[in-house]
Amino acid sequence: MYKLSIIDKVSLILVVIGAINWGLIGxxxxxxxxxxxxxxxxxxxxxxxxxxGTAGIDMIILFFKAKKSYK
Structure with missing residues (x-):
């Protein structure tokens, strides 16, 4: 299982904030x-x-890292 780093945790929080903001805008x-x-x-x-935006890119990278660790 992939362990989240501090940067990954902060990125996840920022992505959630961004998603909530876009939902409220819509x-x-x-x-x-x-x-x-x-x-x-x-x-x-x-x-x-x-x-x-940078946090979103980090989440994409995290997705691929986590996917590789499950194989």
């Missing part, structure tokens, strides 16, 4: 990141979106 047109940090053009908001 359902209610409510953007948590924009409410908390301002317009996405704001530097902090942009950095957060970049971190969430």
């Amino acid at each position: 359902l209610l047109d409510f953007n948590i990141v924009e409410i908390l940090f301002g317009d996405p053009a704001n530097l902090i908001g942009r950095i957060l979106y970049i971190l969430i």
Whole structure:
């Protein structure tokens, strides 16, 4: 079984936050990141979106690592 590193755990949390944010945008047109940090053009908001995107890539890599460890 694959053991999650600290980076994988943080990435998982960021991906969940991103998924909840996208769900709220789709359902209610409510953007948590924009409410908390301002317009996405704001530097902090942009950095957060970049971190969430990077976390998504890390989760894809984690998926393939975990898949190989089960074989």
